[in-house]
Amino acid sequence: MKKVDKNKLGELMQAVLDAGKELIAPVRQGDHTAYARIKKPGDAALDILLTRMPLKEFFLPKTECLLKYTNLEGGGVEVSDPDPLNQERVVFGARPCDASSLPIMDKVFTWDYNDSLYLARRDKTTIVSIACESPAASCRCESVGISPSAKDGSDVLLTPIGDAYTVDAVTEKGEKLVALWGSKLSDASDADAAKAAAFKPALPGHQTDTASLRGKLKAKFETPAWAEQTMKCVGCGACAYLCPTCHCFDIVDEKSGCGGERRRNWDACAFSTFTLHGSGHNPRAEQQHRYRQRVMHKFDYYPEKFGPVACVGCGRCLSACPVGMDIFEIIEKVTADE
Amino acid sequence: MNNANQNIYKPYILRVVETKDETPDVRTLRLKFDNEEEGRAFTFKAGQFAEYSVFGEGECTFCIASSPTRPDFIECSFKLVGKVTAALRDCEVGAVIGFRGPYGNYFPLDMMKGKNLLFVGGGIGLAPLRSLFWNVLDTRADFKDVSILYGARTVSDLVYKDELKEWESRSDVKAVFTVDPGGETPDWTGKVGFVPAVLEQMAPSKENTIVITCGPPIMIKFTVQALEKMGFAPENIVTTLENRMKCGLGKCGRCNIGSVYVCKDGPVFTYDQIKKMPDEF
Helix, strand or coil, X not given: CEEEEHHHHHHHHHHHHHCXXXXXXXXXXXXXXEEEEECCHHHXXXXXXXXXXXXXXXXXXXXXXXXXXXXCCCCCXXXXXXXXXXXXXXXXXXXXXXXHHHHHHHHHHCCCCCCHHXXXXXXXXXXXXXXXXXXXXXXXXXXXXXXXXXCCCCCEEEEEECCEEEEEECCHHHHHHHHHHHHHCEEXXXXXXXXXXXXXXXXCCCCCCHHHHHHXXXXXXXXXXXXXXXXCCCCXXXXXXXXXXXXXXXXXXXXXXXXXXXXXXXXXXXXXXXXXCCCCCCCCXXXXXXXXXXXXXXXXXXXXXXXXXXXXXXXXXXXXXXXXXXXXXXXXXXXXXX | CCCCCCCCCCCEEEEEEEEEEEECCEEEEEEEECCHHHHHHCCCCCCCEEEEEECCCEEEEXXXXXXXXXXXXXXXXXXXXXXXXXXXXXXXXXXXEEEEEEECCCCCHHHHCCCEEEEEEEHHHHHHHHHHHHHHHHCHHHXXXXXXEEEECCHHHCCCHHHHHHHHHCCCCEEEEEECCCCCCCCXXXXXXXXXXXXXXXXXXXXXXXXXXXXXHHHHHHHHHHHHHCCCCHHHEEEECCCCCCCCCCCCCCCEECCEECCCCCCEEEHHHHHCCCCCC
């Protein structure tokens, strides 16, 4: 295992830029925060615990071209793929919860059909995560079996040990990046490794035992508690847009001149038109049905198909909800014995 | 599974070779692959669906309404309800259509061999049944008695009118057609009554019989009730569901009923399977 002084992280980022790779890091954007492409290490704001926007837009952009088409003279159409992503990228300073969302989305985008656009972005990107020293009151990672130093989804994990970080190459991609950093890193001692292994900051917020509660959800599909607990939901979709694992999308065409693009845009199960049939019939007619879908998809349907829950406990949906809905509290309430 | 570099959203290019107005608001398009080689390599099974598109307007989900036993073309039938169907309706012979598919599962044809088949359809719900129906007629010796009960609100709402006449005239098919009360015309020779009620009058035998049904949700509901009353087992009632879809590939996240994805686990289900789904249709 390697280590690096805390004040040398800029050098690691500079090495990424010098190698011709794109660098993505948490940044401040006016009043807001996000992961963004940066041109110099000084623009990174690694002190941000959790950016407002999750990492997912670098893999599933808010809007992206699925194909281009050109109308040909004489009535034909020529269809072409969007420009391929060739640029290698490094995300520096992801949080373990955001990194954990990627293996969850991978399962959807490789389920029987490989989504080449998503997979190219995954393939070209190396994720360097930093374990969280001071989790916030809204952090819920332990509610879903993740921790502030979880490795899943990260290629390299940096764990704080006093004035330094241990540098743990989790994957082959991570090993390559550690090799690129070379002598900028020093060898970690056994004591350093022991400190990193013992790193376990306490989460200040209430944690929900979703592992034992989620088994009760299916039987509670018809409980009136859904209506009671979700009555205040305004269906704005903020929770879905800020969620690192929400991946639902719409496909629309956009014309321009004698051609255009077919594009994929983020969508959300909170919207009343999401499942609206052409006939006017809507299988999820009320907001309570749509919120139930959100909970069931994350904590029952997804795990049934793929194993883990489709939530990383980042807590963004709790912080951003305009009416203060708390998905964990709702899970506790709807699964409670009547 | 597709190669990881292959764009799963890129459609085949098909061309309209024939159009037909089935009713005042339902049209059928007959389509052929622009690239003949792609057309020869393309196969599908009755019950599967596809994403049809007009470039610049968008994609729409319909079943493949033609039979796999007639592989020279693909047909879709759709009702004019929105932007994309309006654009498809404006497609005349020679127009280009994007086509992704085939997607989803299909009717259990092997399980149906050697059995009596009863088709029960309503309105435009005949489209997916028609794919299987022609498949069965084109391999007629594999099946025992073949019957069809089809109804619509009015005489003019009946789709595939020429084919209905052909089925009625065949000696190896028992065909019963009906329109809802008030939907008949003076020269209508079929039944007048709702599909489930006419089904009960027909009193089909449940012995060695598979029922395949599709239509408006309300028709399916009462048809299944009638069938259960007549002793048909839920596993011998087969239907095909429709939900709003975008990708057809299990990714866009909107067609699920509980943990069942209509686009991948369906669209064809037995009533036995449907009974196990949560009530969110």
